[in-house]
Amino acid sequence: MQLPLPVSLPVDETFDSFVSGTDTELVTLLQALAYAVPDWRDASLFQGVASLKLPMVTLLGSAGRGKSHLLYALCHEIAARDIPHVYLNLNNAEAWPANAFEGFETLPLVCLDNIHAIAGNKTLELALFDLINRVVESQQTVLVCTSRLGPSNPAFVLPDLRSRLSWGVTYQLHALSDEARKTVVRNRATARGLRLSEQALQFLLHHSERDIPSLINLLDRLDTRSLQEQKKLSVNMVKRELGLY
Known part of the structure; x- marks a missing residue:
């Protein structure tokens, strides 16, 4: 088996930095899974959360719901325990060969981001279909995927793959409330050492794109501006960055 080159995952995308909102059960499952791999078949490790039944978990939801964040967090926990695993972002899969997933069923954890x-x-649909079959047969691997498309979506052209994607546990991630979004931005600002006034935070949330990636991108730009101007983030600074005056 030839594994892909290691991927550098965002160091601040951890379980501690994830604001779960109404998705607490999913976060609990993934945290339990991080400490259960490679002994995921021990049901006692999953008391109080959904049964795995089959070694596959799918995180489903539209862009900006935190699916990738949770995969990164899971990989960080697994890496800290020196457990072999692989993370692949299928957004980059267009030119991959048919054997792109060969041998993955021997690893304790496989994370496939953006299978849609x-x-x-x-x-590649056939390659993923074959991988799922091998994972279920080998009983050595936990497969965790993210997708914007449900398992029965006809965009997946192979009926057998749609069937396999319905196996295991599927979780729908939900949009965050306004208060939860505020918590995300405030926490990220604090982690960067940014001084963000409550007025600036409120203005930012009400005058920018509302999805989390856009908010984090804006915060990165404000971080740069704050360093350049040697000032804390203010309403006026947010206005200038948004081009509102």
Whole structure:
């Protein structure tokens, strides 16, 4: 088996930095899973959370719901225990060969981000179908995927793959409330050492794109501006960055 080159995951995308909102059960499951791999078949490790039944978990939801964040967090926990695993972002899969997933069923954990990106690519759909079958047969691997498309979505052209994607546990991630969004931005600002006034925070949330990636991107730009101007983040600074005057 030839593993892909290691991927550098965002160091601040951890379970501690994830604001779960109404998705607490999913976060609890993934945290339990991080400490259960490779002994995921021990049901006692999953008391109080959904049964795994099959070694596959799918995180489902539209962009900006935190699916990738949770995969990164899971990988960080596994890496800290020196457990072999692999993370792949299928947004980059267009030119991958048919054997892209070969041998993954021997690893304790496989994380596949954005599997919707291969929908319609029969070669890679078949490769994923075969991987799921091997994972279930080997009983050595936990497979955790994220997708914007539900398992029965006809964009996946192979009926057998749609069937396999319905196996295991599927969780729908929900949009965060306004208060939870505020917590995300405030926590990220604090982690960066940024001084963000409550007025600036409120203005930012009400005058920018509301999805979390856009908010974090804006915070990064404000971080740069704050360093350049040697000032804390103010309403006026947010206005200038947003081009509102």
